[in-house]
Amino acid sequence: MIELEYFERPDFNQLIRWIDSPEFLLQWGGPQFDYPLNESQLEKYIENANRDTSDTLVYKVIHKETGNVIGHISLGKIDRKNKSARIGKVLVGEKNLRGQGIGSLMVKELLKIAFEELKLHRVSLGVFDFNKSAIACYEKVGFKKEGLLRDCRKIGNDYWSLWEMSILEQEWSDQK
Numbered sequence: 001m002i003e004l005e006y007f008e009r010p011d012f013n014q015l016i017r018w019i020d021s022p023e024f025l026l027q028w029g030g031p032q033f034d035y036p037l038n039e040s041q042l043e044k045y046i047e048n049a050n051r052d053t054s055d056t057l058v059y060k061v062i063h064k065e066t067g068n069v070i071g072h073i074s075l076g077k078i079d080r081k082n083k084s085a086r087i088g089k090v091l092v093g094e095k096n097l098r099g100q101g102i103g104s105l106m107v108k109e110l111l112k113i114a115f116e117e118l119k120l121h122r123v124s125l126g127v128f129d130f131n132k133s134a135i136a137c138y139e140k141v142g143f144k145k146e147g148l149l150r151d152c153r154k155i156g157n158d159y160w161s162l163w164e165m166s167i168l169e170q171e172w173s174d175q176k
Contacts, residue, residue: 002105004059004113006050007072011060012042015072018093026155027128028072028091054078057113058089061106063097070094073106075114075123083121085114090125090134103137111141115172124166128153135163142175143167 007015015037019025022035033041049056055078061071074089087110092102114120127134129148139145143165151159 001064002070002102002109003062003064004073004106004109005062007046007058007060007074009039009043009046011069012039014069014093015042015091018072018091023155026153026160027131028089030088030126031153049074059110061092061102068094070097071102071106073110075110078118078120080118083119085118085120085123087123087125099133103134104140107137107141111167111172115169121169122166124164126162126164129161129163135165138165141167142171144171 016039019028019035019037025033025035025037029037032045046058048054049058056074056076057078058074059072060069061073062068063070071093072089072091073087075085076088077084077086079085087107090103090106092098092106111123114123124146125138125143126149127138129135135145144167146164146166149162149164152162153160
């Protein structure tokens with residue numbers, strides 16, 4: 001149904017179109033990006049990514065049947081010594097495809113890379129506590145909640161809390 005391919009410069013404009021508010025940008029990209037998202041920020045994001053020794057792998061998500069790019073996902077903070085990494089930038093960009101299990105498929109494909117190709121032991125992520133659909137997606141794939149970082153991000157006059165979640169290689173193997 002989907003496949004992951006490296007995210008490259010020709011993909012920038014579509015991702016920029018999907019990120020349509022400061023709140024959405026913070027949910028997707030964290031504090032690393034400023035609204036409005038632009039090409040120079042994305043250049044910096046991928047400048048050292050997608051190489052054999054990179055600590056970040058950045059992907060576009062392609063719908064196999066249509067060939068259309070429908071999403072985005074990354075594996076960052078790859079630590080080969082401690083065999084860990086962090087999933088981020090998870091986005092089903094095409095709104096009409098949300099709620100159909102695409103997010104779970106994306107995460108599973110990325111976990112295959114993490115555990116089967118990179119031979120990692122642990123993969124973590126952070127998700128805002130109000131993003132119930134994302135939390136359900138990650139739990140469905142096998143992630144466990146580790147702890148809540150209370151009021152850790154400021155957006156406007158509000159503070160957002162973030163769940164830290166992870167999955168270990170044995171948990172991934174047990175569900176295959």
